[in-house]
Amino acid sequence: MLDARRQKIQESLEYAEKVKRDAADQHKEFERKLDEARREAQAASAAAQQAGEKEREVILAQAREDARKLVEQAKGQIEYERKQMMSELRDEVVQLSLLAAQKVITQSLDDRAHRQLINDFLAQSDKLGKN
Numbered sequence: 001m002l003d004a005r006r007q008k009i010q011e012s013l014e015y016a017e018k019v020k021r022d023a024a025d026q027h028k029e030f031e032r033k034l035d036e037a038r039r040e041a042q043a044a045s046a047a048a049q050q051a052g053e054k055e056r057e058v059i060l061a062q063a064r065e066d067a068r069k070l071v072e073q074a075k076g077q078i079e080y081e082r083k084q085m086m087s088e089l090r091d092e093v094v095q096l097s098l099l100a101a102q103k104v105i106t107q108s109l110d111d112r113a114h115r116q117l118i119n120d121f122l123a124q125s126d127k128l129g130k131n
Helices: 002-104 111-130
Strands: none
16 A cells, blocks of 8 residues: 555656646747747838838938929929010010110111111120120
8 A cells, every 4th residue: 555655656746747847848838939929020020110211211212303303393484484584575675676766767667677677686785795
């Protein structure tokens, strides 16, 4: 009976040792999986951060391109308006010159001759202004 009791205690101790080893193995497996999950989370975080940075760069590049286009468009508009103003100014100078010429010149020139005289004068003044 004592031997049976000793045998039972021995089996219980062996079983307790086995349960302890199994628990230790499970704990190690849990720690390994936890570490793996942490690494995966860090990798996902790094990937998301990298994707966010790429998206930011794309947005900035698009904003720069849009700004460049707006500047070019504004320059074109300014140049167009400058040419319009110069054309209007030239027409006004022609009109004023015609009126002044009619008062100064005693002989009467027709409108076409007046315009030709003024255009020749403006062409010569443009050449002088460019030199």
